[in-house]
Amino acid sequence: MSADKIDFDIVGKSVRRRDAFEKVTGEAVFSTDVKLPGMLYAKVLRSPYPHAKIKKIDISKAEQLPGVKAVAYYGNTPRIKFNTSATMTFTVPHLEPVLDQYVFDDIVRYVGDEVAAVAAVSEEIAQQALKLIEVEYEELPAVYDPLEAMKEEAPHIHTGCKEGKNIPGDIVKIDMGDVEQGFAESDLVIEEMFKVPVQKQVQMETQAAVAQVSREGDITVWSTTQTPHPTRMILSRAFGVPHSKIRVLNPPYVGGGFGVRIGCSAKAEPIAVALAMLAKRPVKVVYTREEDFIASDTRHGGYVWAKLGVKKDGTFHALDLKGVLNAGAYCSFSCETPGVLGAMTLSVYRIPHQKYFGHSVYTNTTPAGAMRGFGNPQGIFALESVVDMVAEKLNIDPLELRLKNIMQVGDPWCLPYPCGATGMAECIEKGAKSIGWDRRGKLNKPGATKVRGIGVAIGSHVSNSWPFCVDYDNAYVTIQQDGSVQVACGVPDIGTGTTTTLPQLAAEELGVRFDMVNMTFGDTASTPFDIGSHASRTLYAAGTAVVAAAKDAKQQVLEYAADLLDVSAEKLDMKDSEVFVAQGSDEKRISLKEIAYHAHLRNKQFIGVGRIVPPNSPTWEAHFAEVEVDLQTGQVKVIKLVGAHDVGKAINPAICEGQIEGGLAMGLGYALSEEIRYNDKGKQQNKSISTYFLPTAEDMPEVEAILVESNDPSGPFGAKGVGETGLVPTAPAIANAVYNATGIRFTEIPLTEERVFFALRNNKKS
Amino acid sequence: MSLKMLKFTLNGEPMEVPVSPSDMLVDVLRDKLELTGTKKGCGEGECGACTVIMNGKAVASCLVPALKAMGAEVETVEGVAKEKAHPVQEAFMDLGAVQCGFCIPGMIMSSKALLDENPKPSKEEIREAISGNICRCTGYVKIEKAVEAAAQKLQERG
Numbered sequence: 001m002s003a004d005k006i007d008f009d010i011v012g013k014s015v016r017r018r019d020a021f022e023k024v025t026g027e028a029v030f031s032t033d034v035k036l037p038g039m040l041y042a043k044v045l046r047s048p049y050p051h052a053k054i055k056k057i058d059i060s061k062a063e064q065l066p067g068v069k070a071v072a073y074y075g076n077t078p079r080i081k082f083n084t085s086a087t088m089t090f091t092v093p094h095l096e097p098v099l100d101q102y103v104f105d106d107i108v109r110y111v112g113d114e115v116a117a118v119a120a121v122s123e124e125i126a127q128q129a130l131k132l133i134e135v136e137y138e139e140l141p142a143v144y145d146p147l148e149a150m151k152e153e154a155p156h157i158h159t160g161c162k163e164g165k166n167i168p169g170d171i172v173k174i175d176m177g178d179v180e181q182g183f184a185e186s187d188l189v190i191e192e193m194f195k196v197p198v199q200k201q202v203q204m205e206t207q208a209a210v211a212q213v214s215r216e217g218d219i220t221v222w223s224t225t226q227t228p229h230p231t232r233m234i235l236s237r238a239f240g241v242p243h244s245k246i247r248v249l250n251p252p253y254v255g256g257g258f259g260v261r262i263g264c265s266a267k268a269e270p271i272a273v274a275l276a277m278l279a280k281r282p283v284k285v286v287y288t289r290e291e292d293f294i295a296s297d298t299r300h301g302g303y304v305w306a307k308l309g310v311k312k313d314g315t316f317h318a319l320d321l322k323g324v325l326n327a328g329a330y331c332s333f334s335c336e337t338p339g340v341l342g343a344m345t346l347s348v349y350r351i352p353h354q355k356y357f358g359h360s361v362y363t364n365t366t367p368a369g370a371m372r373g374f375g376n377p378q379g380i381f382a383l384e385s386v387v388d389m390v391a392e393k394l395n396i397d398p399l400e401l402r403l404k405n406i407m408q409v410g411d412p413w414c415l416p417y418p419c420g421a422t423g424m425a426e427c428i429e430k431g432a433k434s435i436g437w438d439r440r441g442k443l444n445k446p447g448a449t450k451v452r453g454i455g456v457a458i459g460s461h462v463s464n465s466w467p468f469c470v471d472y473d474n475a476y477v478t479i480q481q482d483g484s485v486q487v488a489c490g491v492p493d494i495g496t497g498t499t500t501t502l503p504q505l506a507a508e509e510l511g512v513r514f515d516m517v518n519m520t521f522g523d524t525a526s527t528p529f530d531i532g533s534h535a536s537r538t539l540y541a542a543g544t545a546v547v548a549a550a551k552d553a554k555q556q557v558l559e560y561a562a563d564l565l566d567v568s569a570e571k572l573d574m575k576d577s578e579v580f581v582a583q584g585s586d587e588k589r590i591s592l593k594e595i596a597y598h599a600h601l602r603n604k605q606f607i608g609v610g611r612i613v614p615p616n617s618p619t620w621e622a623h624f625a626e627v628e629v630d631l632q633t634g635q636v637k638v639i640k641l642v643g644a645h646d647v648g649k650a651i652n653p654a655i656c657e658g659q660i661e662g663g664l665a666m667g668l669g670y671a672l673s674e675e676i677r678y679n680d681k682g683k684q685q686n687k688s689i690s691t692y693f694l695p696t697a698e699d700m701p702e703v704e705a706i707l708v709e710s711n712d713p714s715g716p717f718g719a720k721g722v723g724e725t726g727l728v729p730t731a732p733a734i735a736n737a738v739y740n741a742t743g744i745r746f747t748e749i750p751l752t753e754e755r756v757f758f759a760l761r762n763n764k765k766s
Numbered sequence: 767m768s769l770k771m772l773k774f775t776l777n778g779e780p781m782e783v784p785v786s787p788s789d790m791l792v793d794v795l796r797d798k799l800e801l802t803g804t805k806k807g808c809g810e811g812e813c814g815a816c817t818v819i820m821n822g823k824a825v826a827s828c829l830v831p832a833l834k835a836m837g838a839e840v841e842t843v844e845g846v847a848k849e850k851a852h853p854v855q856e857a858f859m860d861l862g863a864v865q866c867g868f869c870i871p872g873m874i875m876s877s878k879a880l881l882d883e884n885p886k887p888s889k890e891e892i893r894e895a896i897s898g899n900i901c902r903c904t905g906y907v908k909i910e911k912a913v914e915a916a917a918q919k920l921q922e923r924g
């Protein structure tokens with residue numbers, strides 16, 4: 001099939017992005033830009049308490065304020081439980097989705113939880129009206145740490161947790177071989193506990209939605225969602241309205257995703273719909289940056305334990321892994337994230353005996369959900385730190401130790417799909433060269449106050465979400481009457497270049513000129529169902545559907561042309577939008593334009609349909625960091641970061657590099673500075689861009705993204721996922737470099753100046 | 767609240783718009799004048815998405831009370847491309863510096879303000895000029911390269 005083709009016309013080329021012109025001129029429209037006639041503006045009243053019962057709420061004064069058109073709260077909105085995340089629409093059948101949210105409830109479970117919302121003719125009036133809502137709270141005991149929240153004395157945050165106190169959904173257990181025996185047979189066993197922080201996506205466009213409800217009850221929602229079709233399913237359930245009466249679309253651009261809106265954009269869509277129903281006018285909800293920080297899903301913080309048993313020669317023999325993640329106040333993706341943490345972390349190396357036990361725990365903090373990497377960065381920080389400890393104990397070069405143990409094609413692992421291709425060794429070799437690995441250990445002069453170090457860490461990831469979630473794709477490829485091509489696919493373009501790369505795939509498969517292909521996307525009304533843009537899956541999975549649809553359309557074209565040219569269809573092919581005789585010396589040819597119009601005049605259009613269930617495939621990545629640590633202040637400065645990535649096949653190399661570079665920056669933040677902390681009243685301490693410390697241009701080291709192509713047998717033209725992979729092993733690569741520089745092993749990130757300073761001081765004392 | 771007439775030059779043309787003393791420039795541009803190319807990522811002067819050029823300097827329009835623009839020359843992203851795209855815009859497109867695009871108008875304005883004033887910026891000067899513009903997608907790598915390339919182009923043109 002397509003993967004064995006080597007001479008490509010458009011695949012593999014860094015063509016200019018289709019959305020670039022609109023975006024550099026400011027013409028590109030985002031949800032926050034949408035304005036409809038008669039549109040109202042919403043503001044949300046949020047809980048000041050981490051856990052409380054609303055004893056009384058009086059909205060009458062707010063309703064009477066001139067300009068206020070609706071006030072929504074638990075008393076006038078549906079009492080139907082749902083989950084703002086798409087997990088409720090694609091939890092795999094043997095598990096039950098956790099439905100633990102209402103649009104508004106009479107219990108609030110974290111600081112920032114929704115109490116009520118107002119729609120008014122201006123934001124200012126809506127804001128004033130919030131102050132007129134009278135609420136009487138009865139405070140309830142609160143808990144913030146997942147280990148504390150499992151204890152007997154901890155408050156119940158939700159009832160009905162069947163696996164244990166405050167544990168949502170099912171505990172994930174993975175078992176291969178016999179770890180106890182494995183450790184008994186090992187020559188060295190290293191065990192460590194790691195603590196990982198709460199990171200925030202900080203996508204540049206905050207959560208937003210505009211809802212319009214017609215007199216017939218048809219609902220249209222423009223939003224920042226990464227998954228228009230599943231979001232429609234969620235709204236359908238939350239409001240008891242059939243799917244067919246709801247349209248969810250991006251307008252068409254989304255200012256970043258990184259997992260924060262797989263499903264609803266926090267509660268922007270349900271709140272907009274609830275208010276639009278009450279006010280009978282369109283309503284716009286735009287989260288402030290602070291609301292986005294405190295009231296939309298974060299990455300899971302928590303604890304990971306890793307115990308690795310190895311043979312004297314460095315062969316890995318047994319791995320016991322455990323993860324306890326902080327779910328926050330609502331479940332969101334807290335059932336799937338521990339699963340990905342376990343499965344991905346176990347599957348980097350060939351280890352005969354392995355075991356994983358992992359789950360999340362509810363606490364009274366901002367809900368944690370999906371964020372780029374989805375559990376994997378947490379697990380890999382633990383594993384790759386332990387692997388570094390093993391290398392040192394056994395006095396084996398960390399690269400050699402990794403190369404010896406990495407997963408190979410056909411190796412057994414816990415995943416239900418094969419390791420089809422791996423370019424990991426090449427990633428390690430190329431990355432090592434770029435960072436100058438042979439300089440390692442020779443970087444510092446005795447007595448230096450700033451010391452350098454070099455570190456490595458590796459990892460893998462998924463190319464779509466199966467087997468962790470239901471996962472399938474549909475696409476149409478329709479030949480227009482003039483021979484141009486329309487691709488329709490329900491994925492959005494959240495910045496990852498989907499609207500460029502999927503047309504590249506279609507053009508290549510069909511043999512038509514790239515400039516003849518256009519794409520409809522991110523709209524439930526004009527595209528067939530698609531799970532959406534998450535799990536690094538858009539190019540790999542939706543792309544497979546587009547290729548299948550293109551193949552189908554092409555076959556129809558060739559069969560039709562066969563009659564016109566009087567040559568059998570098997571002998572024909574298409575290139576540059578022209579059908580020609582590929583076998584034999586026949587010179588006959590005919591343009592797609594002529595064929596399409598000929599068919600049109602005879603009452604026919606070529607419509608290709610792609611309906612696929614994508615397999616899955618591992619990505620591979622090796623990250624390298626060179627750091628400089630100031631021994632007096634504790635400041636860690638990253639000098640260079642290298643990400644060498646097996647992307648299968650780079651359909652658009654510049655876009656692939658862009659994904660990796662952005663991932664490395666986010667991984668740098670995860671390693672060094674980004675964290676949301678809480679005070680003892682459950683209040684988020686980092687809720688603005690200036691207090692959250694994410695990398696700016698001036699914080700960036702020299703960055704190199706290296707593409708390795710292993711030509712995956714399952715992906716479109718050999719491609720696999722890349723979107724999330726850029727930050728999977730970044731933090732341990734940096735922490736390992738800091739160890740190389742200072743001899744201090746950090747088991748907790750971020751490596752802030754303060755944390756490193758105190759560690760250096762304690763180290764000196766001991 | 768009493769409205770006042772704000773008179774200023776917007777993208778080279780005279781403009782008059784009634785504003786209230788509490789209005790910020792970003793909201794006047796986006797809501798009243800429907801120039802939504804200028805983005806709002808924080809409203810607190812911390813992300814740079816709302817950057818416009820006022821009297822030759824890049825400013826965060828969410829921190830500028832609209833009436834402060836009285837008599838000023840204001841340039842927004844909508845005014846940058848003339849017949850053709852500006853070299854900075856060309857470079858962003860050619861070098862793959864655009865991803866989600868939400869930070870891009872602000873980035874374009876900060877970069878243009880830099881190049882208008884300093885046609886031969888060093889790497890450090892480029893970084894400094896865009897250090898107030900947060901981009902969460904690109905790691906700034908291709909953005910910096912694009913600004914360098916644009917500077918090069920502009921110099922060649924003379």
Ligand code: FES
Binds near residue numbers: 809815827829
């Ligand atoms: S919106 Fe003005 S700096 Fe963020």
Ligand code: FES
Binds near residue numbers: 863866
């Ligand atoms: S391109 Fe998305 S924030 Fe910069």
